[in-house]
Amino acid sequence: MNLKRSLTLILAAGLVLSGSRVMVRAQGDDETPLPDETTQLIHEVRETTAVYHNLDAGLDAGYGKFLDCFQHGADMGMGQHYVNGDLAGDDVLDPLQPEALVYEPLDDGTMVLVAFEYLVFADTWDPDDEGREPPSLYGQDFVLKTTIPETPPVWTLHIWLWTHNPEGLFADYNPLVACPADQPIVDMAMAGS
Template identity: 40%
Template sequence: MSLRSRTAGAVLALAVPFALAAVPADAAPVPVADPFIWTDLTPTYTATTDYQYEPFAITDGYTPTGGCAHDAQTGKGGSGYHYINAANIGSLDPAEPAGLLYETDSDGGRALVGVEWIVRAGTGSAAPTLFGQTFQGPAELDGVGSVYTLHAWIWKDNPSGLFAPWNPMVTCS
């Protein structure tokens, strides 16, 4: 067996579980424009793995911004507790999301559910794109001003889509 075929087999063995885990068994898959998006998100996973333990996020400069955000008007779900690293605002680097999204776990602690990129919205500026997705907004963010945002639900499935602004599976307790 050649090195190339062994490498391809290893990549496939690692990729299939991620692809299967991306869609809940009881939900219809939401199409994503790029079928290799999970590969593009690898730097994001790598950079945020330690933040599954919330104190590490705080140590690295992520600051909780307040209460748990949920869409009470339309019932589209929640986006959880936002932790923002001001040094990463404006970054389009997959490994430097400006925000981390948490929800309360069964033990009363915080569980990482997603990440968020935040870019200031200048006068007349167009929404940026990342991973082939156009950022949402502009919206007002306390202490920052007008911003565009892009969520990625990489740590918790979202039947509304990987990059949807709200996740019906995220609740605020």
């Protein structure tokens, strides 16, 4: 692991684990403190899901590789997703059971856990059905994605628990995460998302 990544991980872990009221960019330019209950929930999620730093634990839990490494143009990364089909196929959103684990694939083949993605398919979570609002977790509304290859419309929310994201804790893409240049990628800038 390089020095920049090590320092970023230490800083991110220290901020989340400190338990203090932290100023965080959730998404976009708004920098607001997370409510105490959200900070506590994030701490619980980190403790409960730390086992997934080991990709084999994720595979054993039913997560499987989804497409190739995602990025948005040359400067914004997301990573390689591993999705649990059973969790993705229902309309239950549980912070302790993310539908997708997101890893940054390094040049040496190492997979580094960087984020989780929560998702629910639009046909199982219709906001027009009985006045239902878009799904939300951590006080953040999900975003409807309609241009993910080989995927029907889906509501999504990322949380960058395991690496710093200067774009925000809940942003879709992270300029500090990259897909190896010599491996296949899914460039969402080309897909329109």
